[in-house]
Amino acid sequence: MHPRRSAQEVLLCDLCETVPLQSHCELCNINLCVNCAVKHLSDSSKRHNVVPFLHRKYTPNYPKCPDHADKHCEIYCEKCGVPVCSTCALFGKHKGHDVSDILEKFSAKTESLQKDLEELETRIYPRYKEMASNVETEKAKLETKYGKLTTDADEQGEILHREITAIVNRQKSAIAEMKTKHLDALNKNTEEITQKMAELKQIMSDLKSILKSNDVSLTSTYKSRNSQFRTLPPKVRVTLPSFSPQKINKDQLNEMFGSLSPLSINTEHGDTMKSAEAVSSPPVKPLLDEPRVTATIDTGYSRLYSVSCLSEDQVWTGGNNDTMKLLNLQSKLLTSIQNKSGRIPTDIAVTRDGDLVYTDYKTKTINLIKNKQIQTVITLQGWRPRYVCCTAGNDLLVTMISDDRKQSKVVRYSGSTEKQSIQFDDQGRPLYSSDTFPKYLSENKNLDICVADCRASAVVVVNQSGKLRFRYTGHPSNTKQSFIPFGITTDSQSHILTADYNNHRIHILDQDGQFLRYIHCDLEDPLGLCVDIRDNLFVAENLTAKVKKIQYL
DSSP, X not given: OOTTOOTTOOOBOTTTSSSBOOEEETTTTEEEOHHHXXXXXXXXXXXXXXXXXXXXXXOOBOOBOSSOTTOBOOEEETTTTEEEOHHHHHTSTTTTSOEEEHHHHHHHHHHHHHHHHHHIIIIIHHHHHHHHHHHHHHHHTHHHHXXXXXXXXXXXXXXXXXXXXXXXXXXXXHHHHHHHHHHHHHHHHHHHHHHHHHHHHHHHHHHHHHHHHTBHHHHHHOOOOHHHHHBOOOEEEEEOOOEEEOOOOGGGHHHHSEEEOOOEEEEEOOOBOOOGGGOOOOOOOOOOSSOEEEEEEEOOOXXXXXXXXXXXXXXXXXXXXXXXXXXXXXXXXXXXXXXXXSSOOSEEEEOTTSOEEEEETTTTEXXXXXXXXXXXXXXXXXXXXXXXXXXXXXXXEEEEEETTSSOEEEEEEETTEEEEEEOBOTTSOBSSOOSSSOEEEEEOTTSOEEEEETTTTEEXXXXXXXXXXXEEOSOTTOOSSOOOEEEEEEOTTOOEEEEETTTTEEEEEOTTSOEEEEEOTTOOSEEEEEEOTTOEEEEEETTTOEEEEEEOO
16 A cells, blocks of 8 residues: 555655645656645756646556666556566567557556455445354354253253253253354354455455556556455354153153254355356246236325335335325324425435435435434535435435536435446437436346436436446337336346336336336326335325335236
8 A cells, every 4th residue: 555545545745745735746747735846846957847736637657667767667568467668568578579558458457456346345245244244143042042942951850850950961061062062163154254354355455545546567467356255155054953852751761851953063155156247147026917006005295206115014205395204004104304404305215224315406415314313415516416216235326417407417426425427428428318307217136227317208228337228218119109207116137117107107128128018007197116125116106196016026
């Protein structure tokens, strides 16, 4: 790690190394504080060009050639897999080798590092953390489970009184020994998982340092270790012993008291996690020929805009006032939260932790409700937030429009940090219409980002990198019926479901945009959509202000 980098990433002057930098000399390619910049400019032997640090031109950090001190390695030798200078490539030991532009190699390698880091942070490490939590939960239940065995033995011993005291003690001893072995096995499993987690944390920290350093040499020599961790540690499977009491026979007390089945501790090989490009498919759930409404919730709004599932029987709703309501399937109000600005929340979403996120168009804020307390996590400048969804990696995706209403985009946030902005296709054309019409969105299981652009009469789908995959503009056979998509959601089968507001139905598409079928169910003006963990669809009807729960798989 660079010695001047700290956990807070305070960038210091390259000369004094004590004061935060403010300027950058483009001639000498060094960063300067205020005092050092003055001293640097006093050197009249060179025509220094000192500019504010944020206005500096990008200068790649080329490594110096080990064989030619005055040369930098601006070429990449494909055969040897190392950066080289032009002299080495033309006349030295790399002469005749296939070479490429080092910046292209650097860019590709950086992207590979970023993917590794993202997989570690969003897929691999959380699985290890989940395994560790499951083992701790099982350990916490040991006292109860083994306590019951001990109680069973005591009850049988009380029946036989003192004549079988020795046998009871032997049984208790056997139980305690099994418990110790069980706990030892789980502790060993915990230690192995914890060790792997520590290694993963260090790798992720190193990757972040490499990515932030822009160091071509470190980036070029990085070797991915992700494959080592895709195979999870072995799982410990323990078959708990059971107690089998026998009828009492004083002549055969030792035999008849009963026996414990042996403690069985088996180590089962851990699952091998596939990379993000090769995630295993979930069990196939066929579409029902006749979807059916299983519950109807009266929200009490005069107009209903949004719905988001907290569980199979509880949903958050947002309508035409400043109050967000948590309701159960019987329409009972469980909780209500008022927007602190007094404005109507534009959209709502439930995070993976069960907290509520909502957007406020008027105040340009994205807010989090945790334990009934509202905190503003993002305040925008020049843009206004519209619709929001929470991703599998616990990021937020937000559709937004510029203050002048001439641009629209999708932005990904991790906490309050912007990670990605999606606005144009490969030809530089806008992906989304520029207006204040709704643009609900959802992340699919294959990590595609799906936006229902009602003004453009299209569902616009891009991959996780923001590259356009397809546009769905309605069923090809229905040229007479206008398609205006509003709400959108996805399920465990990577189906895309979108609300066709004017035609009072839901379109079901596959992950590649192929139409599969409609859901009708006597829907009226369907708007917001969400799907729970069992793939039940919840539809917010705008004018009736009711939420319908629909089984369609």
